[in-house]
Amino acid sequence: MTQPFRIAIAGLGTVGTGVVEILTQNEDIITQRAGREIEIVAVSARNKDRDIDISKYRWVDNAAEIYKSEGVDAVVELIGGSEGIAADVVRNSLDNKCHVVTANKALLAHQGLALAEMAEHNGVCLMYEAAVAGGIPIIKAMREGLAANEFSSVYGILNGTCNYILTKMQKTGRDFADILQEAQDLGYAESDPTLDIEGIDAAHKLCLLASIAFGVKPDFDALKTTGITHINATDIKFADEFGYRIKLLGITRRIDDKVMQILEPCLVPTNSPLGMIDDVYNAVYVEGNFVETPLFTGKGAGKGPTASSVVADIIDLARGKNIPTFGIPVNKLVEGQWIDVGETTSRYYLRIMVTDKPGVIASVAAILRDNDISIEGMVQTGRDPGQSVPVVLTLHEARHADVQKAAQGIERLECCSEKPCIMRIEEL
């Protein structure tokens, strides 16, 4: 049999531990599939205090130098973060002709282009299946399985933590902060949940998917992100009454030569496939000009699914695969011509908090009219004269910038007590 394929693992948190477990527990079948043994030659982590036995692997104090371990074919970076030690690990490894396998979407979204160049220049591969949608092999599907297609759109649910929170809010009727606390207690949300709940994590992923789909340089800064922190129990309830679920969606679409990227909570029909994706599940649609629109669903987070994707990348490398980071050579990637989200149109959900008194709706309606927006429906349940009550409107297809301007106008009304909540209604 061929020489073992030698890997070094930098980072032994949840995912890193999972990788060691898979390689140990499934060793026989993995060796058969890879056509050679996968050997862990070195590990590095903040400390040696782990749930798994790592005594048989060489310990490296400085992860950034782990690529120097003897005979390493690939370095597996599972430290995380777009800067600092993780970036050093990846850069040093590529620079020294080691393949890299990572789950680090932040790093790829921010520095992907430079790293892809480095990989290509050194004739090695930068693999990141685990960075997007956990256990779902969506990167492979797009770079390989659907590679015959011109893509027109990719969209779906890309963050398990947000989907868990929104699902729980839906099922319990409780408010965001309350459920977030519970998710943190259960370990489904980080102690600093910002990256997840502000939509940044999902945006990192969307930015990578857009790059593969449309051959554009990944450009995280071009992507405006809206998280889920402003969504309250009232929104969930009203959406439900209208026949919708609120989901944090990532949508990227090519329109002529331009690319649209949207990352924000949207209303999707309750009985649609995306409406039915609950808890920490992710789901991604890929639309191609021949394959039409396959849908990929699965656990988007967690030790097992994420480590499964990391090990799949390792097996690919052991089998001799070499594929460009974003599906085509770096010199073929173009600068994205991004569509101004303000210019896009959609139906909208608009929830306002206004004083319950005569004339309020007339003022709101006038502002909408002045911004060229027609009202499709309106609901105000419960009366509370003189107090602030929620009123929800659904709006016919309108320009995003017009809806934002109208929302600002409504916010300035004396009767309006807080910032209106606007969400797209996507009949996907």
Add this chain to the structure above:
Amino acid sequence: MTQPFRIAIAGLGTVGTGVVEILTQNEDIITQRAGREIEIVAVSARNKDRDIDISKYRWVDNAAEIYKSEGVDAVVELIGGSEGIAADVVRNSLDNKCHVVTANKALLAHQGLALAEMAEHNGVCLMYEAAVAGGIPIIKAMREGLAANEFSSVYGILNGTCNYILTKMQKTGRDFADILQEAQDLGYAESDPTLDIEGIDAAHKLCLLASIAFGVKPDFDALKTTGITHINATDIKFADEFGYRIKLLGITRRIDDKVMQILEPCLVPTNSPLGMIDDVYNAVYVEGNFVETPLFTGKGAGKGPTASSVVADIIDLARGKNIPTFGIPVNKLVEGQWIDVGETTSRYYLRIMVTDKPGVIASVAAILRDNDISIEGMVQTGRDPGQSVPVVLTLHEARHADVQKAAQGIERLECCSEKPCIMRIEEL
């Protein structure tokens, strides 16, 4: 740039034509992704009368000799059939060190092992993404994307024609024969629909999935198949009333060291993901010990999706991939220890046609009792004294062989006018 990757296409029916169209229409992006040009150097078909311009390709009269065309790297076999010319094309090509890409599940299910050996012996690849679930890259997902896992089960809807017919029966309340005729008129079913409606086509696919999942030699003969021809409008209606849809399912599962394979129509919950897969869509669940259970959904048939998968395989080969036919080397494949389906247990749907007169249900119930089967529920809607009427029973978890024996006993009752219809109830 590297030399072009040269292919020869044998068979220019719907899928073959689609492959030429994709390679022409998406040429630029495919060249970028493959890292080299894909060049069609020769074609062969029954005649030259095609909707596409094939004048620029070398014409080969005898498809079995198409591998001889100068410089061919891969032969694309799209003729179909488990014997005859298609088999000759594939064998000759592999024997002469040409890679083969095919959509031919019948050939693979019947002769896959010998062909895999031939490919391995000659250092070439036998690719067949298009053979299973049309445009869904499920073969790639199992051989590569989920390769870190021990699989425990694979199951889903694998035949678009049957799913189309069952969906139309559901939506219109019309009977099987009627909808089949319509499907044939629309081109969704072949003029000889046997392979589809008897479940044989889906069984071919299941047999390949089982081989990849469990490392067993593909063994089509070990798989007993039940089609959908005996399902009538009454079954669809009763299933609906109980909260189920009838779907032709393929299920393969490892239980200890044995493998279960089932290909038959089953009841699945109306609101479950599989229950909601309509028309020509396919859906496949893959259960692995780390990734859990991702679901892959998409068009399971048709020119575009199928050709998309064929071209993806071609791109893979052009990129230099070489992967064992069934995911591991042929000498590692083992003889399947197949579970006797009679020994498996499930809840069941049982529809009988019996004379509407006193005492009939008592006789039926006695037979069930004598076979150790408990009744969960029973429905007889509409009375028609003295005439044959449908009665539907749902049965608690029971042994398949017992249910079959009971059904035979019921069929022998004088009051029973036709063969009872038995279907598993799968809460997947």
